[in-house]
C-alpha cells in the first residue's frame with residue numbers, strides 16, 4: 001500500500017505533518033500562501049501581539065558557519081562553509097492584530113484544507129494582560145485560524161511577564177493557558193522554551209491549563225561570537241549585544257533531548273517538534289520519539305524564504321522511508337524509539353575482565369605524534 005502522508009494532530013487533519021514554524025517565513029500572507037502552494041501541510045504565523053514592536057537597527061538574523069578543514073566558526077560568508085546555526089534577536093511581528101485579522105481570513109479562504117495556526121503572545125503580570133491573550137485568541141479563531149500556538153518561549157524579552165519568562169514558570173504557564181482555554185474553540189498548542197531545568201514540569205503546567213499539544217523547541221538563549229580581529233561581536237548595534245536565540249543544525253540534538261523527556265513523561269499527549277530540521281532524516285528523530293508534527297524555520301529561511309525545496313525533500317523522504325520500512329501511516333512509527341532513552345545506569349557495561357579502566361580504549365587514545 002502506498003505511504004499515506006496525511007495525519008491527524010490535535011483533532012486537525014493535516015495533508016502532511018510538516019509546518020513552517022512561527023518566524024520570518026510566515027511573517028506575511030503572501031509568504032504563507034506561497035508556502036501552501038509549495039506543499040507545506042501547515043503554517044504557524046509569525047507571533048502576533050498587541051504591544052507595539054520596534055526591532056533593533058540592522059540585521060535581525062545571521063547564520064554561523066563552520067569549515068571542513070579548520071575549527072573556525074564565523075558568520076562571515078565564505079565559500080565551502082557549512083551551516084552551523086542561525087542566531088537571531090528578532091521580536092514578534094511588527095504588524096498589529098488589525099493587519100493580521102483580514103489576512104488570516106483570506107489565507108483560509110484560499111487554502112481551506114491547509115492548517116493555519118495563529119501564534120499569539122501577551123504578558124501575564126495583570127488581569128488586563130490575560131485579557132489580551134483572550135482578545136488575540138478570539139480575533140484569530142473568528143477569522144478561521146485552525147489552532148492557537150501560545151508563544152511562551154521568545155528568548156529575548158526584557159519584560160519579566162512575557163515570552164520565555166512565562167515559559168520558565170510552571171504556574172504562569174497554567175494561568176495563561178487556562179485564560180486562553182476559557183475562550184478557545186480551537187486546539188491550543190503551548191510553545192515552550194528549552195531554557196529550563198526540567199521541561200517536564202512546564203509541559204505539565206501547560207497540559208493542566210488545557211493545552212492540546214506542546215511545541216518545542218524555540219531557539220536556545222545564546223550570544224554571537226566575538227571576532228578575534230576587531231574584538232566586536234559578529235552581530236551588534238553600536239558595539240552592544242543582547243541575548244538572542246540559536247536555531248538550525250546545532251540545536252537538533254539539544255532539542256531532541258528536551259523532546260524525549262516530555263514524550264516519555266506524557267506518552268499519550270501530542271507534541272510538535274522543532275529544531276534543526278532540514279530533511280526527513282532529521283524530522284524522523286522527532287517522529288520516532290513520539291511527535292505528531294514537525295516544524296521548520298532556519299532551513300526554510302535559507303531556501304527561497306519559505307522552503308520550497310525543503311518541503312519537497314521532506315515529502316519525498318517521508319514517502320521513501322515509509323515504503324522502505326513497510327509503514328503505511330505516521331502512526332506506524334510514531335514513538336517507536338521513545339523507550340530507548342533510559343537512565344545512564346541502565347546502559348550495559350563490559351564485564352570486569354574486558355574493562356581496562358577506560359584508559360586504553362578508543363576515545364582515550366594517546367596523542368598523535
Ligand SMILES: Cc1cc2nc3c(=O)[nH]c(=O)nc-3n(C[C@H](O)[C@H](O)[C@H](O)COP(=O)(O)O)c2cc1C
Pocket residue numbers: 021022023024046047060061086087088089090091092093119151154191217218219246247248249251274275276277295296297298299
Ligand atoms: C529570525 C527568527 C525569528 C523567530 N521568530 C519567532 C516568533 O515570532 N515566534 C516564535 O514562536 N518563534 C520564533 N522563532 C523560533 C522558530 O519558530 C523556531 O522555534 C526556531 O528557530 C528553531 O527552529 P529551527 O532550528 O528550524 O530554526 C524565530 C526564529 C528565527 C530564526
